[in-house]
Amino acid sequence: MYPxxxxxSLLALCAITSHAEPGPLVSSAGQGAVIPGWNIQSAxxxxxxxxxxxxxxxxxxSWHRVGPRDTVMGGLLHNGVHDDKTLFYSENMEQLAGxxxxxxxxxxxxxxxxxxxxxxxxxxxxxxxxxxxxxYLNGVQIASSEQQQGSYGGHKYDLTxxxxxxxxxxxxxxxxxxYLRDFAMGFVDWNPYPPDNGTGVWRNVEIFQTGPVSxxxxxxxxxxxxxxxxxxxxxxxxxxxxxxxxxxxxxEVNGTITGPIQAxxxxxxxxxxxxxxxxxxxxxxxxxxxxxxxxxxGWGEQPMYNVHxxxxxxxxxxxxxxxxxxxxxxxxxxxxxxxLNEHNDTAFVVNGYPFQVLGAGYSPDMFxxxxxxxxxxxxxxxxxxxxxxxxxxxxxxxxxxxxxxxYMGVMILTGWECCDKWEAxxxxxxxxxxxxxxxxxxxARAAMLHEAEMMxxxxxxxxxxxxxxxxxxxxxxxxxxxxxxxxxWQSPVIASASKRGYPEALGPSGMKMSGPYDWVPPxxxxxxxxxxxxxxGSELGAGVGTPELSSLKKFMADxxxxxxxxxxxxxxxxxxxxGSSFYTRSIYNQGLFSRYGNSDSLEDYVEKCQMADxxxxxxxxxxxxxxxxxxxxxxxxxxxxxxxxxxxxxxxxFDYYLNTMGSYFGTKIGTRMEHVAYDYExxxxxxxxxxxQNEGEREISVDLIQRNGKKISSAKxxxxxxxxxxxxxxxxxxxxxxxxxxxxxLILRDVKEKKDLSRNVYWLSxxxxxxxxxxxxxxxxxxxxxxxxxxxxxxxxxxVKGKLKIPWDNTPVNGWYLFEVELENKSKQPAFFIHLNIIxxxxxxxxxxxxxxxxxxxLWPKEKLTLTVAYEGDIMHDIHIQVSGRNIESQVLKxxxxxxxxxxxx
Ligand SMILES: *[C@@H]1O[C@H](CO)[C@@H](O)[C@H](O)[C@H]1NC(C)=O
Ligand SMILES: *[C@@H]1O[C@H](CO)[C@@H](O)[C@H](O)[C@H]1NC(C)=O
Ligand SMILES: *[C@@H]1O[C@H](CO)[C@@H](O)[C@H](O)[C@H]1NC(C)=O
Ligand SMILES: *[C@@H]1O[C@H](CO)[C@@H](O)[C@H](O)[C@H]1NC(C)=O
Ligand SMILES: *[C@@H]1O[C@H](CO)[C@@H](O)[C@H](O)[C@H]1NC(C)=O
Ligand SMILES: *[C@@H]1O[C@H](CO)[C@@H](O)[C@H](O)[C@H]1NC(C)=O
Ligand SMILES: *[C@@H]1O[C@H](CO)[C@@H](O)[C@H](O)[C@H]1NC(C)=O
Ligand SMILES: *[C@@H]1O[C@H](CO)[C@@H](O)[C@H](O)[C@H]1NC(C)=O
Numbered sequence: 001m002y003p004x005x006x007x008x009s010l011l012a013l014c015a016i017t018s019h020a021e022p023g024p025l026v027s028s029a030g031q032g033a034v035i036p037g038w039n040i041q042s043a044x045x046x047x048x049x050x051x052x053x054x055x056x057x058x059x060x061x062s063w064h065r066v067g068p069r070d071t072v073m074g075g076l077l078h079n080g081v082h083d084d085k086t087l088f089y090s091e092n093m094e095q096l097a098g099x100x101x102x103x104x105x106x107x108x109x110x111x112x113x114x115x116x117x118x119x120x121x122x123x124x125x126x127x128x129x130x131x132x133x134x135x136y137l138n139g140v141q142i143a144s145s146e147q148q149q150g151s152y153g154g155h156k157y158d159l160t161x162x163x164x165x166x167x168x169x170x171x172x173x174x175x176x177x178x179y180l181r182d183f184a185m186g187f188v189d190w191n192p193y194p195p196d197n198g199t200g201v202w203r204n205v206e207i208f209q210t211g212p213v214s215x216x217x218x219x220x221x222x223x224x225x226x227x228x229x230x231x232x233x234x235x236x237x238x239x240x241x242x243x244x245x246x247x248x249x250x251x252e253v254n255g256t257i258t259g260p261i262q263a264x265x266x267x268x269x270x271x272x273x274x275x276x277x278x279x280x281x282x283x284x285x286x287x288x289x290x291x292x293x294x295x296x297x298g299w300g301e302q303p304m305y306n307v308h309x310x311x312x313x314x315x316x317x318x319x320x321x322x323x324x325x326x327x328x329x330x331x332x333x334x335x336x337x338x339x340l341n342e343h344n345d346t347a348f349v350v351n352g353y354p355f356q357v358l359g360a361g362y363s364p365d366m367f368x369x370x371x372x373x374x375x376x377x378x379x380x381x382x383x384x385x386x387x388x389x390x391x392x393x394x395x396x397x398x399x400x401x402x403x404x405x406x407y408m409g410v411m412i413l414t415g416w417e418c419c420d421k422w423e424a425x426x427x428x429x430x431x432x433x434x435x436x437x438x439x440x441x442x443x444a445r446a447a448m449l450h451e452a453e454m455m456x457x458x459x460x461x462x463x464x465x466x467x468x469x470x471x472x473x474x475x476x477x478x479x480x481x482x483x484x485x486x487x488x489w490q491s492p493v494i495a496s497a498s499k500r501g502y503p504e505a506l507g508p509s510g511m512k513m514s515g516p517y518d519w520v521p522p523x524x525x526x527x528x529x530x531x532x533x534x535x536x537g538s539e540l541g542a543g544v545g546t547p548e549l550s551s552l553k554k555f556m557a558d559x560x561x562x563x564x565x566x567x568x569x570x571x572x573x574x575x576x577x578x579g580s581s582f583y584t585r586s587i588y589n590q591g592l593f594s595r596y597g598n599s600d601s602l603e604d605y606v607e608k609c610q611m612a613d614x615x616x617x618x619x620x621x622x623x624x625x626x627x628x629x630x631x632x633x634x635x636x637x638x639x640x641x642x643x644x645x646x647x648x649x650x651x652x653x654f655d656y657y658l659n660t661m662g663s664y665f666g667t668k669i670g671t672r673m674e675h676v677a678y679d680y681e682x683x684x685x686x687x688x689x690x691x692x693q694n695e696g697e698r699e700i701s702v703d704l705i706q707r708n709g710k711k712i713s714s715a716k717x718x719x720x721x722x723x724x725x726x727x728x729x730x731x732x733x734x735x736x737x738x739x740x741x742x743x744x745x746l747i748l749r750d751v752k753e754k755k756d757l758s759r760n761v762y763w764l765s766x767x768x769x770x771x772x773x774x775x776x777x778x779x780x781x782x783x784x785x786x787x788x789x790x791x792x793x794x795x796x797x798x799x800v801k802g803k804l805k806i807p808w809d810n811t812p813v814n815g816w817y818l819f820e821v822e823l824e825n826k827s828k829q830p831a832f833f834i835h836l837n838i839i840x841x842x843x844x845x846x847x848x849x850x851x852x853x854x855x856x857x858x859l860w861p862k863e864k865l866t867l868t869v870a871y872e873g874d875i876m877h878d879i880h881i882q883v884s885g886r887n888i889e890s891q892v893l894k895x896x897x898x899x900x901x902x903x904x905x906x
Pocket of ligand 6: 342
């Protein structure tokens with residue numbers, strides 16, 4: 001009932017500490033620290049002597065203080081030079097774009113204390129700097145932009161001998177980014193580009209202190225395949241030991257594997273002799289009895305294991321061991337594989353069970369600002385939406401994202417991004433990027449090694465796509481595969497997200513990228529062409545995701561809002577970027593106006609958008625779910641997209657402010673674990689079961705009525721359900737008898753438990769949408785004839801009574817409040833598309849995020865329905881619920897008793 005709760009203390013990362021004290025950043029072997037923040041300035045505004053500037057005590061009074069991982073724009077926002085409310089409003093960002101200051105390098109500089117001692121070694125770790133960088137410490141250049149290249153170029157640099165006691169100064173000169181030339185993080189047609197193209201120190205930079213031997217990241221390999229055959233799991237831990245000395249050293253690696261239950265811990269140990277200056281890959285075996293298996297959220301728990309190891313060094317066989325380095329790693333025990341089925345479509349298997357991917361494409365913030373709390377909220381929405389996977393297209397974010405996904409059970413399909421520099425191979429005539437030269441393969445190798453090392457132990461990992469729209473050439477494929485192998489990668493590796501071609505070494509991708517990206521009607525998904533429900537659709541959707549009015553007003557000026565509903569073919573700055581196929585809402589609006597009629601107000605337009613968006617996301621997920629075990633199975637669908645990099649008008653399931661909308665609840669219904677759905681093409685009813693184990697007797701009630709509430713047909717269907725399968729169970733009768741518009745209600749009931757599992761209402765036109773499949777292009781399929789929903793404009797007005805129910809003992813559970821709202825339709829006609837909002841009483845702002853059990857609901861004549869909403873925080877007294885709908889009077893539900901009590905108490 002409550003959204004996923006997390007104990008944030010679980011998320012404290014590794015041995016790395018963030019440091020505020022004026023003492024040394026690190027002071028003993030095995031310690032690491034993040035550079036706690038930076039002062040930044042444009043190279044155009046300061047003298048060009050990096051050796052001098054990288055000495056302590058330079059004059060930096062004009063510089064801007066930013067966080068440990070801020071792009072230039074991200075830093076200027078954190079620092080208050082810009083504010084995103086203003087920047088995101090209307091076309092304000094245009095004023096900044098292309099300014100000369102972003103076409104020159106930016107300098108990041110930080111001073112910190114150190115206390116080096118004899119026999120201690122220091123390493124600087126970068127995890128990617130956009131686009132490339134020169135690095136200086138205390139006046140000495142330790143890396144050049146030839147080495148430190150690319151957003152994912154993680155490197156280690158030896159600082160021993162340059163680090164000095166007392167004040168030290170690290171300086172990074174980050175070069176400007178051009179997406180066509182550099183391995184950066186481009187947005188292609190997602191949104192306008194950030195003015196700085198993401199330039200800067202966007203990931204942490206760390207300093208590590210060790211004794212004579214360093215131990216690198218622990219990799220965790222298990223032999224687990226499926227829960228029915230393993231009561232013992234063998235674990236191999238691998239890492240590199242680096243001997244910094246010109247002598248032979250002996251190293252003992254000791255540690256503990258701790259399970260989710262304390263008693264499960266087991267001990268690891270290994271002894272190694274390293275030659276002078278040797279770097280050696282070592283492995284240690286361990287075994288875990290009665291392993292607790294990690295499952296994707298809908299299928300089970302997410303038990304996590306932890307391994308903590310330390311490396312003790314001895315100069316001689318008999319010498320005293322001293323702590324040299326230590327390492328911590330979380331991991332989960334699960335098995336993921338993928339294969340091409342007999343239709344050459346990719347299918348995933350998790351822990352031995354077929355895993356139909358229902359997911360959406362994730363976007364980072366436009367300025368790469370990463371906020372852990374925001375990410376938790378996004379992942380809660382993912383789970384509340386019933387999705388099991390997110391796809392990251394070359395936006396790999398930070399270790400915290402994978403850790404959250406591990407703890408919450410969200411699968412991650414990740415990989416490199418399309419277009420620009422990343423896919424500038426000789427045969428790709430779509431990408432404008434500068435074609436790869438010899439040095440680019442080195443940059444790609446470093447990026448693959450680094451990302452593989454970061455991701456390898458995470459159970460949330462579903463696979464890595466080494467290409468997106470195009471497949472890598474053979475040389476790049478070898479580079480990627482060698483790097484993955486070096487990092488003991490166990491998860492699936494897939495050539496690309498499309499069927500255009502493939503490298504021999506990987507074979508076909510089995511994923512289609514055939515659109516749509518723009519509006520198509522709901523019956524599209526039940527077709528058998530293009531993006532319809534068969535095979536694996538790596539990025540597809542009807543291009544919907546219109547925010548609610550309260551959000552639109554935050555980023556659109558009055559004139560933008562006028563254009564939105566009155567000029568259907570005019571480009572909008574908050575659609576995809578100018579020049580893309582998605583700069584206007586022409587296709588969407590044509591469908592909307594043809595089916596739902598013209599709008600006489602902005603409010604009416606936005607409400608109709610919610611109906612259209614709801615209809616089409618529901619149909620997409622229902623069709624893919626219905627066909628999970630069809631003769632050509634629908635193995636997966638990634639809705640394009642989950643969320644947006646900034647306040648956006650489309651391609652999202654919730655908006656930038658974390659408000660939900662029509663596309664959200666269409667998806668939430670379409671993905672239900674056990675569900676009953678209407679097939680717009682065959683007019684039949686599907687019984688859907690995504691669960692791992694649910695089975696037994698089910699009853700489906702089917703009711704079809706006219707817009708005035710008059711019954712057309714009804715039936716009760718008895719059937720049996722089985723895990724992860726769907727079947728057609730009934731043909732709806734009387735669709736042709738609908739006058740203007742009718743309503744179909746499906747209710748799925750667990751007979752034994754006497755419990756409704758799913759309730760689902762459709763509005764239907766007697767005239768079907770007719771697609772012109774032969775005219776399809778890469779982003780949509782045109783419609784020859786439109787369905788007619790104009791009858792929804794003048795439904796008879798009905799009387800719906802809302803009641804707010806708060807249990808008197810409503811103390812928050814893990815910080816969550818829960819409300820119930822009972823809606824009762826007192827009339828003999830249906831109440832259409834009732835939308836509930838939870839708002840603060842004092843300023844009428846919306847409570848976000850909020851988790852509604854259902855929304856935009858349609859009530860049958862005389863029907864009573866109870867909805868719940870959960871939200872976080874101690875604001876029970878300050879809450880009102882707004883209720884509005886197409887044919888009901890808007891009302892505000894208050895809990896007067898609670899308010900009175902609160903007033904007394906104050
Ligand atoms: C530091 O630089 C600022 C200008 O950026 C200047 O006003 C100030 O006098 C300088 N301080 C010193 C001590 O040189
Ligand atoms: C950002 O990259 C684009 C190419 O994708 C380039 O045209 C533009 O000039 C770059 N912007 C800056 C500030 O360098
Ligand atoms: C796991 O390790 C045990 C003991 O080391 C060994 O007997 C067993 O064969 C191993 N299992 C597999 C699948 O390798
Ligand atoms: C550490 O590992 C070594 C090598 O296997 C072993 O001899 C030693 O007893 C272990 N030490 C501890 C404290 O477990
Ligand atoms: C560790 O296990 C692997 C795989 O089971 C095996 O090949 C290897 O020989 C083992 N290594 C040690 C040191 O026992
Ligand atoms: C699958 O691909 C193989 C190899 O490319 C081909 O021979 C086969 O005909 C394909 N099967 C289908 C059903 O398309
Ligand atoms: C629905 O009708 C179709 C076409 O007449 C038929 O093939 C199918 O078996 C029917 N389905 C059910 C569940 O009755
Ligand atoms: C759509 O239905 C309305 C009645 O609800 C009717 O007046 C109108 O003519 C229809 N439009 C078309 C294009 O058939």
